[in-house]
Amino acid sequence: MSQHVDVLIVGAGLSGIGAAHHLRTAFPGRTYVVLEARDVMGGTWDLFRFPGVRSDSDMQTLGYRFRPWTGAKAIADGPSILRYLRDTATEAGIDQHVRYQHRVTRVSWSATDARWTVQATHDTETMVLTCSFLLVCSGYYRYDHGYQAALPGIGDFRGQVVHPQQWPEHLDYAGKRVVVIGSGATAVTLVPAMAETAGHVTMLQRSPSYIISLPTEDPIDARLRTLVGTRRAYPLIRWKNVLVSTLIYQLSQRRPQMMRNWIRGMTIKQLPAGYEVDTHFKPVYNPWDQRLCLVPDGDLFRAIRHQQASVVTGRIATFTEHGLRLESGEELQADIVVTATGLQLLALGGIELTVDGRAIHLPDTMAYKGMMLSGVPNFAFTIGYTNASWTLKADLVSEYVCRLLGYMDSHGYDVCVPVNEDPRVTEQPLLDFSAGYVLRAIDQFPRAGSRAPWRLGMSYLSDALTLRHSKINDGTMRFSAAQTGPRPAGTGAPSTR
Numbered sequence: 037m038s039q040h041v042d043v044l045i046v047g048a049g050l051s052g053i054g055a056a057h058h059l060r061t062a063f064p065g066r067t068y069v070v071l072e073a074r075d076v077m078g079g080t081w082d083l084f085r086f087p088g089v090r091s092d093s094d095m096q097t098l099g100y101r102f103r104p105w106t107g108a109k110a111i112a113d114g115p116s117i118l119r120y121l122r123d124t125a126t127e128a129g130i131d132q133h134v135r136y137q138h139r140v141t142r143v144s145w146s147a148t149d150a151r152w153t154v155q156a157t158h159d160t161e162t163m164v165l166t167c168s169f170l171l172v173c174s175g176y177y178r179y180d181h182g183y184q185a186a187l188p189g190i191g192d193f194r195g196q197v198v199h200p201q202q203w204p205e206h207l208d209y210a211g212k213r214v215v216v217i218g219s220g221a222t223a224v225t226l227v228p229a230m231a232e233t234a235g236h237v238t239m240l241q242r243s244p245s246y247i248i249s250l251p252t253e254d255p256i257d258a259r260l261r262t263l264v265g266t267r268r269a270y271p272l273i274r275w276k277n278v279l280v281s282t283l284i285y286q287l288s289q290r291r292p293q294m295m296r297n298w299i300r301g302m303t304i305k306q307l308p309a310g311y312e313v314d315t316h317f318k319p320v321y322n323p324w325d326q327r328l329c330l331v332p333d334g335d336l337f338r339a340i341r342h343q344q345a346s347v348v349t350g351r352i353a354t355f356t357e358h359g360l361r362l363e364s365g366e367e368l369q370a371d372i373v374v375t376a377t378g379l380q381l382l383a384l385g386g387i388e389l390t391v392d393g394r395a396i397h398l399p400d401t402m403a404y405k406g407m408m409l410s411g412v413p414n415f416a417f418t419i420g421y422t423n424a425s426w427t428l429k430a431d432l433v434s435e436y437v438c439r440l441l442g443y444m445d446s447h448g449y450d451v452c453v454p455v456n457e458d459p460r461v462t463e464q465p466l467l468d469f470s471a472g473y474v475l476r477a478i479d480q481f482p483r484a485g486s487r488a489p490w491r492l493g494m495s496y497l498s499d500a501l502t503l504r505h506s507k508i509n510d511g512t513m514r515f516s517a518a519q520t521g522p523r524p525a526g527t528g529a530p531s532t533r
């Protein structure tokens with residue numbers, strides 16, 4: 037007989053570890069397991085090993101609400117973030133509940149049993165577990181490879197080509213000519229980091245992105261920590277950062293030209309006199325139509341000022357033996373080319389879903405509160421914000437799931453399913469973002485709706501209110517008791533309404 041747990045979490049990354057923490061705190065008696073495809077926890081923060089890998093949002097909001105990030109730096113390096121995640125899991129005993137090398141491939145809901153049957157591959161075998169509630173925390177992109185842009189004539193290139201998602205452990209780039217293709221968060225991280233030892237690093241971009249410099253250590257945060265101590269300062273700094281980033285986002289939406297001018301002014305100050313700012317740092321889109329790139333203490337601009345790095349804007353005509361030629365005719369010499377061309381998005385870890393024998397085609401579903409699927413019972417997923425730290429949403433999703441489970445316990449329900457019967461709701465993309473990697477794959481994701489509770493909330497402030505305090509039984513979520521089978525044991529439900 038297969039093992040049954042109350043809650044099965046897919047993925048032991050930032051979201052899965054956070055979800056397990058919320059769950060065990062709210063319901064110490066409930067059984068749970070985390071199935072993780074890789075052989076370690078940490079997800080993104082273990083996978084990416086390129087030079088300089090770091091957060092591009094502040095750690096007070098990328099850290100969990102329940103566990104203060106105590107480091108002084110607002111922007112932290114990848115290994116420190118990984119340590120924080122592992123420590124969180126170990127201190128709470130979550131690591132004991134993770135089963136590694138278990139890739140979930142197929143999940144099937146049975147209304148008769150009010151449970152999911154979960155299939156996972158482990159080595160060459162298929163393991164089967166059942167659970168009452170399924171929480172998918174599989175991140176948003178493929179782990180086996182990143183996005184490979186077309187590289188015309190790459191076969192002629194005699195140097196080395198590297199993708200940041202598969203960074204060679206001992207890549208020696210000291211003194212070498214490096215071309216980094218891309219202009220997103222990964223490229224702007226890599227360029228200054230590699231420029232420290234490379235001969236020269238060129239960032240080759242098709243079109244510019246917005247790049248904002250942020251102090252690694254915020255003096256206001258330091259002052260707050262001295263005044264009230266690190267732990268008490270954490271929620272204050274977290275709220276301050278939420279409010280500042282919300283303000284920047286809202287101004288970008290409402291006063292884009294003002295924000296363009298503001299960012300341009302800051303950029304000019306950090307570049308040498310006469311620099312072609314508009315060629316290399318003036319995007320065609322408005323701020324926050326795509327994610328803003330943050331650089332700590334202006335490290336990218338410093339590398340440009342010190343002539344360790346440069347930016348070239350143009351399209352590749354072809355690779356050559358010793359580098360690449362642009363459509364403009366300009367030649368770039370390179371020993372190493374890094375293709376920082378982005379991620380390949382993957383919805384729900386590529387898991388096949390069936391509900392009572394019916395295959396679920398994700399684009400035919402609508403996301404309820406950005407975290408459950410219409411017509412799919414006892415199921416939630418975590419996709420974080422694109423305009424703020426991922427963890428802000430991940431914490432809210434977990435908190436909401438705990439409220440939902442508590443509500444079901446106290447009302448004797450076993451099954452919950454959001455149902456959209458409002459004819460006024462029209463479809464919208466789940467990720468409302470114009471970045472290329474989103475546009476390439478958004479058709480494979482569930483849809484969002486035009487009205488609450490199907491509308492995609494990209495505002496932490498409003499989500500914090502609705503996910504923490506709104507009525508669980510809102511008329512859209514339907515509840516029922518199981519047709520057969522036992523109810524989950526020993527819950528100690530938190531108060532709900």
Ligand SMILES: Cc1cc2nc3c(=O)[nH]c(=O)nc-3n(C[C@H](O)[C@H](O)[C@H](O)COP(=O)(O)OP(=O)(O)OC[C@H]3O[C@@H](n4cnc5c(N)ncnc54)[C@H](O)[C@@H]3O)c2cc1C
Binds near residue numbers: 047098
């Ligand atoms: C280089 C980089 C930097 C980033 N920086 C930031 C930042 O500064 N701020 C920010 O807010 N966000 C950032 N992000 C987004 C980042 O992914 C999130 O912050 C966060 O790490 C996501 O956590 P997660 O647990 O949801 O997903 P992941 O970290 O992707 O973890 C998902 C886990 O699920 C496992 N998994 C997937 N599918 C299956 C399956 N079918 N079966 C079993 N296990 C499965 C994976 O192996 C993985 O361990 C960054 C992303 C990248 C790539």
